Amino acid sequence: MDQQPAIVGKLLGWLDQAGQVALGWAKSPAAWSQFGLLVVAFVAAVLITRRLQPLLQRLITPAEGREGLIATIRQYALLFLPLLLPLIAYGLTAAGEQVTRSIFGSGAVIAFGKRVFLFIAARIFVREVLTDGFLRLLGRYVLVPVAALYALGVLDDITTRLDETVVALGNIRFSVMALIRGVIAGSLLFWLGAWSNRQSAGYIKAQPALRPATRELAAKAAEVLIFGAAFLLLMSIMGIDLTAVAVLGGALGVGIGLGLQQIAANFVSGIILLIEGQTTVGDYVQLDGGEKGTIVKMTARACVLETFDGRWIVVPNEHFITSRVINYSDQGSAxxxxxxxxxxxxxxxxxxxxxxxxxxxxxxxxxxxxxxxxxxxxxxxxxxxxxxxxxxxxxxxxxxxxxxxxxxxxxxxxxxxEGIEMPYPQRVVEIKRRAPGAGA
Structure with a gap:
């Protein structure tokens, strides 16, 4: 037992400290008064919620058949109604804490109850408010445990311990807390980036005033900006010097110069195609090799042609720049x-x-x-x-x-x-016979 790991000793110390705190609360009249205030705050929160929630639901619910931004926001606001009870209880408990500290000079019990109400709010938020599978998974394994540690009052000690634990990756040194923070922040940032990219692409492609090529170019530019900003923000959150990104960019440039010429050429060719707009989604084209099809998708690397028999042909963008392409269509022209x-x-x-x-x-x-x-x-x-x-x-x-x-x-x-004949090919065959005795 003398050789037990440090983390085990730390946990045993926390448990012993928690036991002593609980024993002290059990013997303290002030603690029992605070328990009573917690019960009163919870009961009051239940009564207030029963009267307030139906009223808010009627006010927030949009009229049937109503669409638009305001209606969408009101629909999202309805999802947060289950949080009403724990948040009201949290607010009442916070007010009671001030009264308790002014009367008894301490408010540890009611402060603990306030953190418990916040933990309950986090659980309801994950179980009933979050609808996205990824966010619910992140809330279940990150938000709820963090709220539980905060309720128990050990979150600061654990974060300090994780900050002191350092992991070395070559010449770069990270604390475990920085890595955890980076993983969580990266997950949220790139989920938010993907969601923002879908929303912006849907909005851009729904603009009829823009040409298809302009819509594709704007959507790609928005995608690059969104994920580029997410990457730079993640580097800042993790505390990584952006000069390392410059070094990475230089290495990437060398890689392009040595082995990624075709990828770079196709990427630049795709940008040129989108800017010029001479070939865009929906055009029926014939390649120099004789393949024909309708362009159904343009990516950073290639265009996808769909033939009339349903087959897809993936053509690198460079072919549209360096070889002859016949474009039979221009937005439905004759x-x-x-x-x-x-x-x-x-x-x-x-x-x-x-x-x-x-x-x-x-x-x-x-x-x-x-x-x-x-x-x-x-x-x-x-x-x-x-x-x-x-x-x-x-x-x-x-x-x-x-x-x-x-x-x-x-x-x-x-x-x-009209009685006009469409003839088939005809040939006149002349047979020459030799005279009897000829050539004898």
């Missing part, structure tokens, strides 16, 4: 397409253009502006006369919008109804 067909040489080809133009013009998706359907003679083939009809549509023939097939059906039906 596009021109061409349909090829042929007719027989026996046809009066002067009749073909008006027949085809009238048939294609009747299709509901074919535009008359900037130009209506235009049927042109393309050439004279081996077996047929080749034509093409050009037409404009407000969209892209990307597989989802199949414009070419209805146009070809219209051409076929129009030619058939």
């Amino acid at each position: 596009n021109r397409y061409e349909a090829l067909f042929s007719v027989s040489y026996d046809t009066d080809i002067n009749r073909v253009p008006p027949i085809i133009e009238a048939a294609v013009a009747q299709l509901p998706f074919v535009l008359q502006a900037p130009d209506g359907p235009d049927c042109e003679l393309k050439g004279f083939g081996e077996s047929a006369v080749d034509f093409a009809v050009e037409y404009w549509v407000n969209g892209i023939d990307d597989g989802k919008n199949k414009y070419a097939s209805p146009v070809l059906f219209a051409i076929w039906n129009a030619l058939k109804s």
Whole structure:
């Protein structure tokens, strides 16, 4: 027992001290008076809460169907109503403490009761107010234990002990308390950063006056600013000299120069794409390799293309800068397409253009502006006369919008109804027979 650890001895000392304090309270008339005041404060808090809570609930609850910032704030305020009882009890106990100290010259018991009410408030806050899973986990294993230690009056001793315990990481030395404070603060800061980033991104992307590229750029800039500020604030809380961050930045620059050129190039290319706005989310593009798809997402490293058959193609941003990219769309502008067909040489080809133009013009998706359907003679083939009809549509023939097939059906039906033949390839075969006895 003589070789027991120091922490065990410290705990035994705290328990012995607590036992002596409890024994002293049991023998003191002033302590019993303070216990009585605690009971009175609690009963008064219960009575006040029963009358006040329904009134506050009616005042705070927004009208049915009401939306907006004020309604949202009032909905959040309703979550804090369960804290009303312990907080009123805490306030009454704090007032009673002043009276007790003025009469008896001490208020240790009522001060302990006040801290207990605060502990109860912390438990209710974690169990009934917090709805986010991460915050509830943090409250359960950080806030509630801290409130319990504060209620027992040993929080200052423990924090002092943790401050005196130092951990060395190379040339950097931290106290255990600084590490714990950094973990807790970092968790809260980056949760708050993630929440702020979601809110700001949702607000920015909901602004119809901004172009899609501008919205993406603003959302990325807000994300960098939020998490950058959270990181710098965490460094300040942990007491780390920001010159170490400068050294880290220099090391990162060397790493980029040696092995992260492609990542840096893609990142810079992504910023250029967002600033210029020539290619943005929703555009239908064709890459230099022949791949086609709609841009559904733009990140700091790459763009994601979705083909008409549902496949995703991840294309590094650098390809949009250094290679040729065909952009078929610009926020739903009109596009021109061409349909090829042929007719027989026996046809009066002067009749073909008006027949085809009238048939294609009747299709509901074919535009008359900037130009209506235009049927042109393309050439004279081996077996047929080749034509093409050009037409404009407000969209892209990307597989989802199949414009070419209805146009070809219209051409076929129009030619058939006019008795115009669409020939298949024909060949004339001449067979030469040798005269009898020739070559004998």
